[in-house]
Amino acid sequence: MDDVTDDHRPTQATEEWLRLLHAPGLGSRAIGRLLQTLGTPSAILQRADDPGLNLRPETRAWLRDPDPAAIAPDLAWLEQPDHHLLTLDDPRYPELLRRIDDPPPLLFVHGDPDLPASIQIAMVGSRNPTPSGRRTAHDFARHLAAAGVTITSGLAFGIDAACHQGALDGGGRTIAVTGTGLDRVYPARHRALAHRIAAEGALVSEYPPGTPPARGNFPRRNRIISGLTLGTLVVEAAVQSGSLITARLAAEQGREVFAIPGSIHNPLARGCHGLIRQGAKLVETAADIVEELGPLLGHLEQLPEAPAESAAGGVQPEWDSEYQRLFGALGYDPLPVDELIVRSGLTAESVSSMLLLLELEGYVTTSAGNRYSLTGKQLQVVSE
DSSP states (O other): OOSBOTTSOBOHHHHHHHHHHHOTTOOHHHHHHHHHHHOSHHHHHHTTTOGGGOOOHHHHHHHHSOOHHHHHHHHHHHTSTTEEEEETTSTTSOHHHHTSSSOOSEEEEEEOTTGGGSOEEEEEOOSSOOHHHHHHHHHHHHHHHHTTOEEEEOOOTTHHHHHHHHHHHTTOOEEEEOSSOTTSOSSGGGHHHHHHHHHHSEEEESSOTTOOOOTTHHHHHHHHHHHTSSEEEEOSOOTTOTHHHHHHHHHHTTOEEEEOOOOTTOGGGHHHHHHHHTTOEEOSSHHHHHHHHGGGGTTOOOOOOOOOBOTTSSBOOEEOHHHHHHHHHOOSSOEEHHHHHHHHOOOHHHHHHHHHHHHHTTSEEEETTTEEEEOSOOOEEOOO
């Protein structure tokens, strides 16, 4: 079903779907049950007074005589370019999402309306990640997106934003599933990122324009993030992280769950470790995900090799023996500068300047308390 006519005027069928969406006392599950019973929004509206449907009086009254002002913002939004509405009877509605227990009856899409049906991996994690976690999320998303996988996340601070940015930096596509109407951006600081996602991917929401951020909206939108995708990858998550809700929903939906392990001293790794104990697949590289999903990804079975480049974009420099000594003193658990001086046997002045260069080149990262740890990038040593 087309969501609008060629001149962007919404059809009568679109208005009928919107009447269901705004009806008081009808949530997505109730709408789903009515559609299973009667088949179409038109049939539901015609039989609103049927006692067998057990509708509330205010619901029946609305379906008989809806307030045009309630759906006017939706219709105005749909008249704008690149604004779309995917309904359950639309052939573009993503089949994977249609299969979940509680599929949203309508999806508002700003951007490419075909992208929600593409091959996707969800990536989620902490809103306050470590620098290493942020970089890991970015790099995984960049490699997967470069191979043709759409990266789906929730536009939140931290890991979500790093995943969206990584996918775009890899020349790929990304979907942001929001907990608000698509006429606003939350968090507001991600306005530029959201605009780029809409231009090169898609913003998706089950909530109509005008819906503000509300606490209950975000856990509900997580079922869409997991439901659109073949699997969910958790990068960093504390034991009470909201990203674990997405992972649980993915498991309940029969999708794969992946987790990246971390240091036992990092509280943001504990959620991932818990998922692994519960059966999530431990992954160390993006290729691990591609290998695990295998035939489900079709032609996306080979990832391009990551080029060995410095942060400035050139070839990796070679490092002398003192840099190698300092590199050997570092670990994946953050260490204070004083301990690195003792371990390496180098002077404080040398260690400080060398750490600065190693950080600029992407070999080490800093964390709270002026502590340093390795990122996983390997030194190219001077040949003897």
